[in-house]
Amino acid sequence: MDRRTSVVGYAQRASKRLSSSIYAAAGAGVRMVSVDPEFDPEYHEDQPVPTRPAKTSSGKYRVSSPDARGSTSWTMFAEADNTENDGVVRNPQQDVVQKDPFSDVYEFGPGDKGDNEDNEDPFTDPMPEQKTVPAPAVTPVAEEPYHVFAKSQKWVLIAIIGVAGLFSGLSSNIYFPALDQIATQLNVNLAAVSLTITSYLIIQGISPVIWGSFSDTLGRRPIYIASFTVYIIANIALSFSPNFAVLLIFRGLQAAGSASTVSIGNGVIQDISPPSERGAFISFYQAIRNFSIAVGPVLGGLLANFLGFRSIFVFLLILSTLVIFMIILLLPETLRSIAGNGSLRLSGIHQPLIQKITKEPEYMQDPDPDAPRRKVTLQTFIDPLRLLAERDILSSLVFGGVVYTIWSMVTSSTTSLFKSTFGLDELQIGLCFLPNGLGTIVGSAIVGKLMTRDYVAAEVAYKMEHDLPLSYKLPAKNVPVDFPIEHARLRRLPWITLLFVISTAGYGFSLATTMTSKPGWIALPLFLQFIIAGTSNAVFALNQTLVSDLCPGKGASSTAINNLVRCGLGAVGVAFVEQMIAAVGPSSAFLGLALVTVICTPLAIINWFYGMEWRADRVERKARVEEMKKVDQKA
Structure with missing residues (x-):
């Protein structure tokens, strides 16, 4: 040198x-x-x-x-x-x-x-005579980025889809403080009201598979508008709720409209960001959505306490109407098969109204009219389910689903446990959900920064190992098969999981009746709820980012299948949590849940050792399929 x-x-x-x-x-x-x-x-x-x-x-x-x-x-x-x-x-x-x-x-x-x-070789001859020629006056080649939006524009987009994604968590959590009031006014028991939570989780798991498949084919923007329309219709019906049957049915429809916003938002993030940016964006997006988990129960407690439980749905109706107008006005289409890297000119439903009245950037160009467009077929809805056949993806989804289920059981049982143990009203119970909500925000924010740091460290190590300069950029869509993306994403998982297990086990013992009579004791279970929420949502962010990395080009579908597994397991857990606590008490119940997490932890660890090998095998299989398709087309 x-x-x-x-x-x-x-x-x-x-x-x-x-x-x-x-x-x-x-x-x-x-x-x-x-x-x-x-x-x-x-x-x-x-x-x-x-x-x-x-x-x-x-x-x-x-x-x-x-x-x-x-x-x-x-x-x-x-x-x-x-x-x-x-x-x-x-x-x-x-x-x-x-x-x-x-x-x-x-x-x-x-x-x-x-x-x-x-023209002698300057590296083999001691000091060759060099021919010096002035540098050509060539204009530097304009770099084509993964997406043309500036970083600030991307953050604005994340904020918009984050607000849209609020409704999945908000619709679920704003409802919890009113469970006892709903049971009283509709003349049903608390176990029956819990079925509305179960039905919500089931539909929340199934509907994103349908909406996500549509959004990966027809575009993000039209599916956002369609899903919010369904959500608004459900809230209109719930605002009247004359009986329990109407509440049960339209809570399911409400979930069908709101749950898809999460998977579509993750699809938008994958559209506009390379893997090096994706961890921070997903964590910020999740933090915005988790804000609803913090404030939702407080709002629900206030509304139910002073205006009745139906006012909750009136509030959601007004808020969702404002958000759908924001989407129609500001959110552009980002699906890469339609918008490219953001430089293709949009039209029709894919174009936000703001673009019709503002001057378009100079880089905009017309799309290729002959470019093939994906069509919605039965295969469109089957493809996301095929992800469950991949060993690395399935193991990540199941472990994340178990953690989500335990967190949901902690959250859904808060109303009955704190009301019977500490004698709180709806407003006070709503305030008790604040530590849980704040934990989700803090956990997502911290793990987002850690993921970005870990990815950069893995990228630098990879470049040094392959004798590449630090300025070299890895492919933005498909990371190399020998790049340790699993290590970059799962590096922090062991200590996060350990903290989750300890806090879950301790939470049950903190609610033992012999201790709860002490002044100020309520602060301990609330603090443990904060830790449980923070660590569980850190696991969700790690898992969702890794699954997105493993499914390039299928951002919405990968999130939808993640929701299917998480909400399916969560629905089962929520359906039985009240009976489990009544049968064995909170101490034994949550200790058992902590042990379930320990038993399932190898599902996450196995990806550390075998994930890269399984990913390489999937890439090879995909290449063979593409080659066979080309041969068939030529024939």
Whole structure:
């Protein structure tokens, strides 16, 4: 490296001593050359990105394909008798012509003969004579990013979809403080009212598979609008709720409208962000959504205490109407098959109203009318379920589902446990949900920063291992099969899981009747709820980010299948939590749940050791299928 540096320094000093006449002659020749690049290699996939040369009457000037380090070399050479002059490369930054070590040689122009004496290899000869030529006046190639939106625009989008995603958690948690009042006013027992939570979770798990498949095909924006329309209709009916049957049915419809917003939002994040940004975005998105878990029960307690439980649904109706107008006005389509990297011109339902009245950016272009568009078929809804056949994805989903189930059981049992143990009313119970909600926000925010740091560390280690410069960028869509994405995402999981297990076991004992009579004792179970919520949501963020990484191009579908597993298990847990606590008491019940987590932990650990191997196998299988399709099409 020292010898290389000395050669470059020698060449730079020599360039200053050249006569102005040589500069003028070379500059005149260079001004005749123009470069019209067609593609940019920064966010390359696994294939080299071609470039298109601009030609002049006197010759040609070409840009070579990106080399192994992700850079682009300017290649010139002579055509004719002097074959030893092949492979001369100009380095625009150093203004030195050197021998191309990769022999990626193209024709510079007819009749241009080289000078062998000026093309000796500077790395094998002690101090060769260098031919110094001024750098060509070439405009730098505009880099094509993974998405054209600036970082600030992406954060605005995340905020919009985060507000839209509030309703899944808000609709569930705003309801908890009113459970006892609902049972009294509709003349049913508390176990029957708990069925509305179970039905909500079941529909919450199933509906995103349908909505998510539509959004991966038809676009994010139209499915957002459709799902919010369903949600608004459900809230209108729930605002009257004359009996328990209406409440049960339309709570399910409410879940069908609100649950999909989570999976569609994750699809938007995958559309606009490469893996290096995705962890922070998903955690921020989850933190916004989790805000509803913090304030929802407080709002529910206030509304139920002063206006009755039906006022909860009136409030949700007003809020969801405002949000659907915000989506129609501001949210653009992001599905890459429709919007590309954000530079394709949108129309119809995919175009937000704000774009109709504002000046569009200069980079916008018309989409290719002949580009194939995916159609909605039966296969569209089956494909997400195929993800359950992948070992690494299934193990992640099941472990995350178990943690989600235990957290849901802690949350849904709070009303009955705290009302009977501490004698609280609806408003006070609503306030008791605050630590749980704050824990979800804090846990998501902290793990988001940790995930970003871990990914960067893994990326740097990977580059050093493969002798790549730090400026090299990994493929934005599909990470290399030998990149340890599983290690980057799961690095913090052991201590988070340990903290979750300890706090869950301790939570049950904190509610033992012999201790709860002490003044201020209520603070202990509330603090443990904060820890349970923070650690469980940290696990959700880690799991969701990893599953998104393992399912490139299927952001909404991967989240939908995640919801299916989590909410399916959660519905079973919530349905039996009251009976379990009544049978064995809170101490034994939550100790048993902590042990269930310990038993399921190997499902997460196995991905650390075998995840990369399973991922490589999936990529190989996919490549074989694509190859067979090409053969069938040719036949």
